[in-house]
Amino acid sequence: MMRIAVANQKGGVGKTTTAINLATALAAVGRRVLLIDFDPQGNASTGLGVAHDARDVSSYELVTGGCTLIESAVPTNIPKLDIVPAKPDLSGAEVELVGADRRVYRLDEALNQAPLGRWDVCLIDCPPSLGLLTVNALVSAHAVIVPLQCEFFALEGLSQLLQTVERVRGRFNAGLSILGVALTMYDRRNRLSEAVAQDVRSVLGDVVFQTVIPRNVRLSEAPSHGLPALIYDHRCPGSEAYMALARELIGRLPAPAKAA
Template identity: 60%
Template sequence: MFQRCAYRALLIQTASFLQSRELAVPNLDREAHETRIYAIVNQKGGVGKTTTAINLGTALAAVGRRVLIVDLDPQGNASTGLGVAVRDRATSTYDLVMGLADLDAVMVEAPVPNLFVTPGSVELSGVDIELVGSPDRSHKLKTALDCASGRRFDYILIDCPPALNLLSVNAMVAASAVLVPLQCEFFALEGLSQLLRTIERVKSSLNKKLNIEGIILTMFDKRNNISGQVAEDVRNTLGNIVFNTVIPRNVRLSEAPSHAVPALIYDHGCAGSQAYLQLAGELLRRNMDHEVLA
């Protein structure tokens, strides 16, 4: 009952939010609409990848988009944060990647209409070794998602592990673009150049269509001068590729996973939830612009 009431409130909040910014959300012709697949990637842990996957996915689902979250992290935190207990994961993303089960057998419904998840599991930690001799090891996830073309999704968000390993490469090969959460702290830029080089290598050799959709500044603390300086430096260096929306450091965002619901359900009015609604609106607007230019 709590989740239904919270979701109803989220729908009202979302409609009001989008209306206030004059952001139309048109009905989609799913037969003609191409699924947008985003790999949410950063080799650093604790930067907000999973939080972004859960709450951006929830926000997109709240405006009628059909969303699949692929939990590619052996820790399975995105699955837990969406209410999928470890004991309920009879099959997982591991089975999908290894070709042991198809998408219909693996995915489960999240506690939000239009939102689905393929659960992560500890077995994913062995994929690098198990596929070491496979000639198509970088394309396993792409093949699995391509085979599911009969089931239409508007967005697929892939929550990557905190490493630039074979799982992350699989995500980028399957993706049309990447989203990079970047923590607004002193060491945030460490490793970013390596990540960008890896993305470029994947693009040049494995997925010519891969692009960077945007950098998402996360864990911004307005009380901290470092956060402001990091945000300014990133914008000056990377320009328009950085989303205007900034995700604040927020207690309710941190609490929500322990209740096994997205922050947007746990407290749709908190600053973190509002930021993810704004990010979803900005992403939708970018996608509309891409479609017009195409």
Template identity: 55%
Template sequence: MASQPNRIITIANQKGGVGKTTTAINLATALAAIGESVLIVDLDPQGNASTGLGIDRRDRKLSSYDLLMGTHGISDIAQQTAVPNLAILPSTMDLLGIEMEIAGESDRVFRLRRALFSDDAAQYSYILVDCPPSFNLLTMNAMTAAHSVLVPLQCEFFALEGLSQLLETVDQIRRTVNPSLDIQGIVLTMYDSRNNLALQVVNDVRTHLGEKVYHTLIPRNVRVSEAPSYGKPAILYDLKCAGSQAYLQLASEVIQRERQRKAA
């Protein structure tokens, strides 16, 4: 049996604009900063995680598309980022057509799992998969490959409605193709302490989901929003800003939960 990385975490939410890619980039950077070996798999055809880590589109000769098609392995595709210990499998628009290309294949939802449960992947202690903002074959591949799902949730009125749909999807994947899949945690993003509605959403989510919700709140932060345009994670762009500090705290929580899981 092939080796496997210590932990594969899919970062997913079918709703766009919730800070999913920002969370993937900055959580990965924070984990790498404390010495973990981390790989991001960019599964979103828009390729925002790749752009946000400074990978120019002209330099994406191979991508996660090639991984899913089985023509190349992780070691062929992975590009080192400006962050020590952090590599990425970049994304290209080719991913838009993959659903039609492999729709008739019996292994269509297992493509990513097979690639990540390989000797190539074993060198990484964490693999974070950044999904598109929809539930499609790419997201199914990500959840089928993952040990757990981390859900960024924006502090807004319809947050819980969208979350219940996502939790049903995770349950469906668990029942059909990946019985060991669990919820790594819910991370509340774009929090504005001046907004009473945001505080109400935080309280509602904690009431419904309890310990599944991370203690760390990711605030709305201009510096975090600016960072991708410079091809940098916020933690490299401005380490001292509130958003960067929050992602460092989130990384600590993720690692703490992993230790508890292993000890259980």
């Protein structure tokens, strides 16, 4: 199972929107997908229609040892897409795990319980911070996707995240790589968006996905209906962009293992 953390310590950059729409797109082309909602706000769970009263078992129990991966994963309304939902209790895990043994490996050890062939891809929607939850996600992941908003402070925030990735790679997870940087909230009417995009591409080159996600009201509306934008309005510019991004992502992924 390929594990991909979707991470950016800055909030409001389209991280969760990217996670749920890429998960939906991958499921739509036949990949068996598991989405881990690892943000105490639980927005990925809401965006996939998982009600709060249906989150009895969540990513909190998963990392604190209260349940297994199979017990916490629930199906969504999208075929081939399962989710481990999140609830506010997860914020307490940061404190509870500080003194725990192997505290940075909790998610990794939980994901190691996945039955062989159950899922092809696991996407982990990280919280908007560089705390213990995000470190757990990076330690457990094979690669990272970084959604990056096309705004002035983008490169500064990206630098901090890349430093964290390097530290995790050096101490805990030597195989961790940057799968790609996805430019989000691009406004073609704003010269700053184009300037930021050019700056990011000049620094990171081919690591940056060619597809750019535009600002689009339908992307913002979709979560309130408990649907990914790809289901809510598959013809809107935002959905079309995420489908194109998914095609690029698939081109960077290893071929899925055949089901047993």
